[in-house]
Amino acid sequence: xxxxxxxxxxxxxxxxxxxxxxxxxxxxxxxxxxxxxxxxxxxxxxxxxxxxxxxxxxxxxxxxxxxxxxxxxxxxxxxxxxxxxxxxxxxxxxxxxxxxxxxxxxxxxxxxxxxxxxxxxxxxxxxxxxxxxxxxxxxxxxxxxxxxxxxxxxxxxxxxxxxxxxxxxxxxxxxxxxxxxxxxxxxxxxxxxxxxxxxxxxxxxxxxxxxxxxxxxxxxxxxxxxxxxxxxxxxxxxxxxxxxxxxxxxxxxxxxxxxxxxxxxxxxxxxxxxxxxxxxxxxxxxxxxxxxxxxxxxxxxxxxxxxxxxxxxxxxxxxxxxxxxxxxxxxxxxxxxxxxxxxxxxxxxxxxxxxxxxxxxxxxxxxxxxxxxxxxxxxxxxxxxxxxxxxxxxxxxxxxxxxxxxxxxxxxxxxxxxxxxxxxxxxxxxxxxxxxxxxxxxxxxxxxxxxxxxxxxxxxxxxxxxxxxxxxxxxxxxxxxxxxxxxxxxxxxxxxxxxxxxxxxxxxxxxxxxxxxxxxxxxxxx
Amino acid sequence: xxxxxxxxxxxxxxxxxxxxxxxxxxxxxxxxxxxxxxxxxxxxxxxxxxxxxxxxxxxxxxxxxxxxxxxxxxxxxxxxxxxxxxxxxxxxxxxxxxxxxxxxxxxxxxxxxxxxxxxxxxxxxx
Numbered sequence: 143x144x145x146x147x148x149x150x151x152x153x154x155x156x157x158x159x160x161x162x163x164x165x166x167x168x169x170x171x172x173x174x175x176x177x178x179x180x181x182x183x184x185x186x187x188x189x190x191x192x193x194x195x196x197x198x199x200x201x202x203x204x205x206x207x208x209x210x211x212x213x214x215x216x217x218x219x220x221x222x223x224x225x226x227x228x229x230x231x232x233x234x235x236x237x238x239x240x241x242x243x244x245x246x247x248x249x250x251x252x253x254x255x256x257x258x259x260x261x262x263x264x265x266x267x268x269x270x271x272x273x274x275x276x277x278x279x280x281x282x283x284x285x286x287x288x289x290x291x292x293x294x295x296x297x298x299x300x301x302x303x304x305x306x307x308x309x310x311x312x313x314x315x316x317x318x319x320x321x322x323x324x325x326x327x328x329x330x331x332x333x334x335x336x337x338x339x340x341x342x343x344x345x346x347x348x349x350x351x352x353x354x355x356x357x358x359x360x361x362x363x364x365x366x367x368x369x370x371x372x373x374x375x376x377x378x379x380x381x382x383x384x385x386x387x388x389x390x391x392x393x394x395x396x397x398x399x400x401x402x403x404x405x406x407x408x409x410x411x412x413x414x415x416x417x418x419x420x421x422x423x424x425x426x427x428x429x430x431x432x433x434x435x436x437x438x439x440x441x442x443x444x445x446x447x448x449x450x451x452x453x454x455x456x457x458x459x460x461x462x463x464x465x466x467x468x469x470x471x472x473x474x475x476x477x478x479x480x481x482x483x484x485x486x487x488x489x490x491x492x493x494x495x496x497x498x499x500x501x502x503x504x505x506x507x508x509x510x511x512x513x514x515x516x517x518x519x520x521x522x523x524x525x526x527x528x529x530x531x532x533x534x535x536x537x538x539x540x541x542x543x544x545x546x547x548x549x550x551x552x553x554x555x556x557x558x559x560x561x562x563x564x565x566x567x568x569x570x571x572x573x574x575x576x577x578x579x580x581x582x583x584x585x586x587x588x589x590x591x592x593x594x595x596x597x598x599x600x601x602x603x604x605x606x607x608x609x610x611x612x613x614x615x616x617x618x619x620x621x622x623x624x625x626x627x628x629x630x631x632x633x634x635x636x637x638x639x640x641x642x643x644x645x646x647x648x649x650x651x652x653x654x655x656x657x658x659x660x661x662x663x664x665x666x667x668x
Numbered sequence: 669x670x671x672x673x674x675x676x677x678x679x680x681x682x683x684x685x686x687x688x689x690x691x692x693x694x695x696x697x698x699x700x701x702x703x704x705x706x707x708x709x710x711x712x713x714x715x716x717x718x719x720x721x722x723x724x725x726x727x728x729x730x731x732x733x734x735x736x737x738x739x740x741x742x743x744x745x746x747x748x749x750x751x752x753x754x755x756x757x758x759x760x761x762x763x764x765x766x767x768x769x770x771x772x773x774x775x776x777x778x779x780x781x782x783x784x785x786x787x788x789x790x791x792x793x794x
Binding site: 169171175176178179180181183184199201227228229231235236247249250269273294295502505506513514515516518519521523524525526527528 | 764
């Protein structure tokens with residue numbers, strides 16, 4: 143295993159010995175067969191020297207142990223990379239950004255500290271997965287929903303800190319958090335928001351506390367180790383309904399996006415939706431594939447008219463009281479009727495709670511707050527993994543057309559088929575903006591991965607030139623993306639670095655996370 | 669590459685099942701719990717299970733696609749897949765499935781008296 147940068151084998155051995163004294167010898171991993179388990183299962187560097195390999199891993203069981211681990215890391219200047227459940231697959235998994243970094247594995251800290259179904263919140267540790275919390279709520283018969291991302295084995299804390307998204311009214315996971323406990327690089331423990339008040343009765347009920355609101359600096363960052371986090375939960379709704387909207391013409395995207403924006407921003411539609419271009423239908427219709435070869439817009443419009451489809455299709459989800467949902471759907475149809483020829487179709491409808499038999503029949507239960515791993519079928523049965531290019535774009539028709547044309551052109555210029563995934567709409571995981579998600583397969587083929595990395599980097603630059611930036615990325619591209627967030631001579635990165643150097647002067651916490659490097663490593667990179 | 673690994677693990681494990689030790693009911697029950705927590709969401713029955721879909725594509729009906737219905741699994745095969753991963757299935761760390769839990773899992777999947785599906789689909793629903 144590689145050594146931490148600048149550390150002798152003897153010093154590293156001494157540090158590991160001290161770590162074993164803190165967490166127990168079975169929870170310090172330094173043998174290759176154990177450390178290799180932390181490598182990124184979906185690495186875009188398979189069979190290449192650039193793949194980051196950890197030096198070791200340490201798995202504490204308590205906040206106190208985390209404090210002691212951090213202090214030892216400081217003494218020896220060992221860089222440590224924190225993971226929660228380690229399932230950030232597609233974005234780096236459980237591996238660090240650079241070789242020699244030691245993984246701080248918080249999976250053993252998996253306590254569900256509180257779930258309150260009267261004020262609708264939970265307080266959990268980093269190792270708690272969506273499956274864990276869901277099962278707990280079901281076993282206790284509590285009347286609250288969680289909001290899950292597609293991979294249910296992820297950590298609530300890890301996903302929220304990476305600013306992941308889901309489907310229900312609580313779908314912006316960082317926004318849904320309320321209160322943190324953070325171990326700083328010097329080993330100090332901070333509680334944010336109302337948690338700073340000893341014996342606070344409202345840590346999970348009021349976000350801001352008193353003074354500057356600092357929670358944001360611990361997301362997508364390397365300024366602390368979050369050891370507890372509160373989340374607002376959704377009161378179990380009476381009902382769910384999904385209605386489908388089909389707009390017949392290419393140019394309908396302008397009015398469709400405008401009305402959709404109104405419906406979402408006004409709260410009429412209160413879950414994640416997305417705009418699907420019929421050209422991206424899944425499974426692809428061979429007749430459509432034939433039409434697409436050199437097809438004009440009118441050819442595609444004729445195709446969708448013959449097939450009784452929409453050129454653009456949107457599924458609108460509604461969560462809440464059944465009578466209110468019926469009124470919301472009627473209102474949405476009324477607003478969308480400004481689009482000539484628009485069609486509507488009633489979709490899935492549920493009353494809660496669901497029986498186990500009902501749940502078993504739902505192919506993808508994630509939009510109902512039920513964790514699943516169905517998403518991992520996405521690349522087909524021989525998929526070796528995947529990663530995502532995920533820029534944020536305005537919620538307008540103009541942006542949908544501009545961005546998709548821009549990205550398709552990048553693929554074309556590089557002689558590659560588009561990464562737009564069949565059946566994948568342009569999503570609304572987050573309020574007020576769309577996110578486009580392009581699929582990159584992970585191959586165990588060096589040349590294919592190199593090609594994909596080249597495409598990825600070209601997409602990042604092309605997007606930035608037009609004012610589009612990614613919301614999150616694989617560790618392999620964190621520097622590339624931070625590079626394009628460059629307003630005023632990289633003022634934001636300089637601010638990040640100022641905070642980094644102040645809070646973590648030895649640069650031990652997750653060097654390179656989101657392109658933020660400690661001073662001692664910045665010089666080597668310059 | 670991964671397909672080759674799959675075959676290699678399977679081939680190595682032929683004949684080793686006979687020397688695995690008999691586990692007690694408590695171990696098998698623990699293995700059942702490990703299975704329900706970690707394996708079922710991908711390898712259970714029903715639509716939308718990536719592991720079941722992949723097995724169906726790989727074995728083309730020559731073996732059951734649902735893991736719990738398999739009678740040819742060996743401890744080495746199971747441990748190989750859990751610790752090395754295969755296709756889209758990642759490796760599982762020892763903080764997720766300990767060596768003792770992995771032993772219990774292999775006992776559950778290899779030493780049941782008959783193929784059965786004991787794991788609930790997803791906890792109790794109200």
